[in-house]
Amino acid sequence: MATRYETLQASHVAGQRRLRTLAIVPAHNEEGSVGSVLRELRSLEPGFEIVVIDDGSTDRTAAIAEADGVAVIRLPFNLGIGGAVQTGYQYARDNGFDVAVQVDGDGQHDPREIQRLLEPLLEGRADMVVGTRFAAGGGYRGTRLRRIGIHIFAAVVSMLVRARVTDTTSGFRAVNRKTLRLFAADYPHDYPEVEATVLAVRHGLRMVEVPVQMRVRETGSSSITALRSVYYMVKVLLALFIGLFRRYSTPLEEP
């Protein structure tokens, strides 16, 4: 049976070349989960090429990914999620991909939901699709501090982009060629998701949220602790505030 994606793709690019789709898997010390993430991705989304960005892991993350046969980019040292994901977007840009999906190496993003992320892109309704845990149909349980932070960001970002955004910290996203070119050229540091959303919208790109289920981390621990959460909030709010006074001029069209 043809999946919804294949049907859409067939109708969308009839007579054109096949869309090239890439899954970007950032992983930092995820030897316990990266193997199953890759297996799931390959069986559920065989149309996707996969690149693993090993963000300076000190465990067997890169070795496991290489044994799996996917492309692996080893960063010489830990750049943080922002630098790792941007490397993935640069790979996508340089290798002519039309669509890129971010899937965390820790297993919290369920590859079964990728189809739902792709639909708005393939229908031409969006340039960036974010899987949200909060809109109707999604489910999320986290610590209270994290939930409060996520809601504050949602309120601020909704105001900045003049649209209702419920989950700004979700890293489960799909983007088209235009957006991946922007992110390859300009992507925030440290904790990038919130700023990246505003960055894209300020460049005139259309963002759509899609409710998804996320899973509890399989192994390892989240890099966000209580003290870091405070630093994170202050830093991101500062960046958002200053972003209001920036002029954005990254070119989005192909050279």
Add this chain to the structure above:
Amino acid sequence: MTPLRISIAAAVAAVILLLVILELIRSRRLQERYALLWLLTGLVIFVLSAWRGLLGRLSDLVGIAYPPSALFILAAFFVLLVLLHYSTVISKLSDQNRVLAQRLALLERRLEEAREGGPEHL
């Protein structure tokens, strides 16, 4: 009590410092993560120069007879803090720089070997 003119001068200086920092971030010459400590410095100096009663009480608490010196000591303390922070940043950068140079040198060697041995060795 701090003389009014000292308070005004210190507050103006703090505001200028804050504006310069914000402009540096805006024009992307300063990253947010390195600006936070600077912003805290500017804010603390501004609050203490504008709120003169607080500075007086703080000075009494630690036994400083002349409140404006407390302001300078505090400013010096923050400068030390920023410098210490930079020392850690430089250490990390030099470490990463070494790793980059090593990776580059190894890559260059591999490229040489590939060129000598034909493309099948790449």
